[in-house]
Amino acid sequence: MAITTRKGSSKGTLYLYRRVPKRYESIEPRRFVWVSLHTDSPSIAKAKEAAAWEQMVEAWEAKLAGDSADAEQRFNAAKELAAARGFRYMRAEQVAKLPLEDLRDRMAKIPVKDDQPDMIEAAALLGGEKEPPLTVSKALEVYWTLAKDKTLGKSPDQLRRWENPRKKAVKNFIAVVGDKALSDVTGDDMLDFRSWWMERLEVEDMTPNSANKVLNGLQ
Known part of the structure; x- marks a missing residue:
């Protein structure tokens, strides 16, 4: 691990430069990573070093666990479920702008058990699943x-x-x-x-x- 400046970056900005651990090689193609510490002060950079690396590791762990893939699967499933119920999947902000009658039609299709709506159906019909980012x-x-x-x-x-x-x-x-x-x-x-x-x-x-x-x- 090293804290150093980087050629071509903002003058004086310090970076954490470190080899990618073997555990994450399957989901991180880079051999080394540069993490900006957003400061030109060596003492501040040193203080931020551990937190910056921990954040990077947490992101790798999430990807290793398949969170990003799960999000895509959930989004695709929501679109398919909405279509099966006779509706086009729309983002929540779009659903909110629908005429009241159309909104009622969607809500009427959401199953309710013990006074609790089915959250999967609700997400599909009311736009609760976020579209994964375009990679x-x-x-x-x-x-x-x-x-x-x-x-x-x-x-x-x-x-x-x-x-x-x-x-x-x-x-x-x-x-x-x-x-x-x-x-x-x-x-x-x-x-x-x-x-x-x-x-x-x-x-x-x-x-x-x-x-x-x-x-x-x-x-």
Whole structure:
């Protein structure tokens, strides 16, 4: 474990730099992580070190336990249940804006036992399940659908050659940064990715054009 500054980050800001424990290697593709301590004071950074690392470990433990996967399963199940009851799944704030008659129809479908509503049914019909964040890997899945017009008329071989650079770019990005929610991707993550490419250019004697080809796959 080390507290140090980081090249390319805000001047003087201190980071916790540490190897990822073996326990979390299955869900954390990075070998080392940088955790900003949001200070340039060594004494303050030292005081924040333990809490910052504990927070990181708690996040890994939650992911290891499958919390993120469970959330996605619950959300998908809520959508399917709403459809089975004859309704489209809507977020809670959307449900709140429905005409009173439509809201009553939804509430009437929620089973009640011993004066207690079925919470699973209520979540499905009243928008109680939050949609999981769009991760980098899932963004690629969405992209295939949005880019259908770019693949019309392509042969299987042409489609493969069109998809592969994009798959490779996303795979490389996840290997360096992690399969984060898009909203959580930061400037520091982009610095990590850029540094990784710079190291590859030096170690593998690659050309800048090679990096550009793969980086273009993220566009």
